Amino acid sequence: MxxxxxxxxxxxxxxAVIVExxxxxxxxxxxxxxxxxxxxxxxxxxxxxxxxxxxxATIKVxxxxxxxxxxxxxxxxxxxxDGRYIRFDDNACVLLNNKKEPLGTRVLGVVAAELRxxxxxxxxxxxxxxx
Amino acid sequence: MILLQRCVQSPIMxxxxxxxxxxxxxxxxxxxxxxxxxxxxxxxxxxxVQILSEEQMRRRDTDGRMHLFSxxxxxxxxxxxxLLVENSTSLSKNxxxxxxxxxxxxxxxxxxxxxxxxxxxxxxxxEQRFFLYSPMLKTIKVLQRSxxxxxxxxxxxxxxxxxxxxFQPLQGLWKQEQAExxxxxxxx
Numbered sequence: 539m540x541x542x543x544x545x546x547x548x549x550x551x552x553x554a555v556i557v558e559x560x561x562x563x564x565x566x567x568x569x570x571x572x573x574x575x576x577x578x579x580x581x582x583x584x585x586x587x588x589x590x591x592x593x594x595a596t597i598k599v600x601x602x603x604x605x606x607x608x609x610x611x612x613x614x615x616x617x618x619x620d621g622r623y624i625r626f627d628d629n630a631c632v633l634l635n636n637k638k639e640p641l642g643t644r645v646l647g648v649v650a651a652e653l654r655x656x657x658x659x660x661x662x663x664x665x666x667x668x669x
Numbered sequence: 670m671i672l673l674q675r676c677v678q679s680p681i682m683x684x685x686x687x688x689x690x691x692x693x694x695x696x697x698x699x700x701x702x703x704x705x706x707x708x709x710x711x712x713x714x715x716x717x718v719q720i721l722s723e724e725q726m727r728r729r730d731t732d733g734r735m736h737l738f739s740x741x742x743x744x745x746x747x748x749x750x751x752l753l754v755e756n757s758t759s760l761s762k763n764x765x766x767x768x769x770x771x772x773x774x775x776x777x778x779x780x781x782x783x784x785x786x787x788x789x790x791x792x793x794x795x796e797q798r799f800f801l802y803s804p805m806l807k808t809i810k811v812l813q814r815s816x817x818x819x820x821x822x823x824x825x826x827x828x829x830x831x832x833x834x835x836f837q838p839l840q841g842l843w844k845q846e847q848a849e850x851x852x853x854x855x856x857x
Contacts (some may be wrong), residue, residue: 611793620805623785627794627829648791651766653710669768669795 539568539614540575546631549610549649550642550664553597554633556581557607569618571609572656574634579603596642599633605641607631608658610649610665624650624669634660640664720803722779723834729780731804734809738775738782738801738826748772748825749815755807765807768797769843771835777826787828789836794829812842 540546542561546552562569569575582601599605610632615625616624626648632640645664653662664669696702710720726735736742750791753769770786773796782801787794799806828835 615796615798620756621800621803622805625796625797625798630793648793648795655699668790669790669797 539570539612540573540609540629541568544629545580546577546607546609546629548607549630549645549647550640551585551596551644551646553585554557554579554582554599554603554605554643554654554655557605557631557633559607560604565607569609570614571612571650571652572658573609575607575609575631576589576640577605577607577633579591592621596643606634606636606638608634608640608653608661610645610648610653610661611647615654616650626650693704725780726802729804731809732828734801734806737809737811738750738777738784740777744814746772746775746784746811747815747817747820748775748823750811751815751839752784753810753812753843753846754786754797754812756776757805757807766783767840769812769846770797771825771828771839773828774798775823787823787836788839789832794832810846812846813838 541562542559544559544603546559547558548557550600556579558580559569559575559577561576563574563576574626579599579601583597584600585600608631609629611626611628613626613629615623617623630647630649632645632649635641640661643664645661645666647665648667648669649661649665651668653665654668710724712720715797730736737746739745750772751769753767756768757767758764758766768786768788770788772784773787774785776783776785780802783798784801785798787796788796806817
């Protein structure tokens with residue numbers, strides 16, 4: 539249940555570390571797993587010139603950028619169609635570009651299986667573990 | 670569906686019922702023998718709902734899971750035990766998902782009895798709540814039953830903040846389980 543001012547961890551390699559939600563795109567007050575949000579990058583990995591070429595190349599965002607994101611984990615329990623409930627210990631998201639594609643090239647961490655139902659196949663295929 | 674217990678006895682049945690042949694009698698294929706019925710419920714003192722829910726639980730209890738969580742069972746699942754749950758994701762396909770974790774809560778509510786498993790997956794804590802009598806729940810396997818003195822609470826929500834070393838042996842148990850399954854498959 540992410541609403542305005544809700545902070546999320548970013549679990550891809552786009553360069554952002556923590557983002558803050560500024561708008562829930564589905565129109566509701568709160569966003570759940572599999573929903574798209576607009577967010578501001580609050581904390582990002584530094585792009586210093588001393589970094590290796592490939593590492594610096596993957597960092598696409600800096601602090602203060604406004605981007606879209608897809609929520610992949612929530613601390614609020616979500617119900618599955620068969621009656622199961624699942625809850626994670628943190629809120630996490632993956633940054634997206636305007637074409638609803640992931641901005642980063644890798645996803646680092648567990649994602650919820652709700653993404654599959656909501657047709658975010660690209661993110662699911664990048665995820666190392668889907669629960 | 671209430672069946673008539675006493676039907677008109679044919680001369681053959683009358684002769685057979687008095688001998689040992691009655692026990693070994695197998696009806697011909699054309700005869701439809703109904704499956705054994707559950708004991709006729711007796712509704713006394715407005716306990717009809719209780720009886721119906723008990724019957725529902727008995728009908729759903731196909732593999733003895735009711736006994737696993739029954740308080741009368743001295744070897745029942747207690748909070749702190751490690752469980753491996755296999756859940757079918759779709760009724761049409763044969764796909765299943767497995768989840769292993771420590772039982773942190775058991776909520777006993779008749780047919781809505783549920784238990785919550787907690788595990789740490791890729792450094793993130795994940796909790797899943799399963800309903801015991803759900804038809805999607807395929808198998809429950811107790812990997813480790815905790816001793817009574819280890820977890821002295823009914824609900825182990827404190828493990829979210831103070832896990833200690835509780836979740837460390839789970840990885841080893843999972844590998845042991847995988848090895849057992851692989852060994853079983855190899856033997857087949």
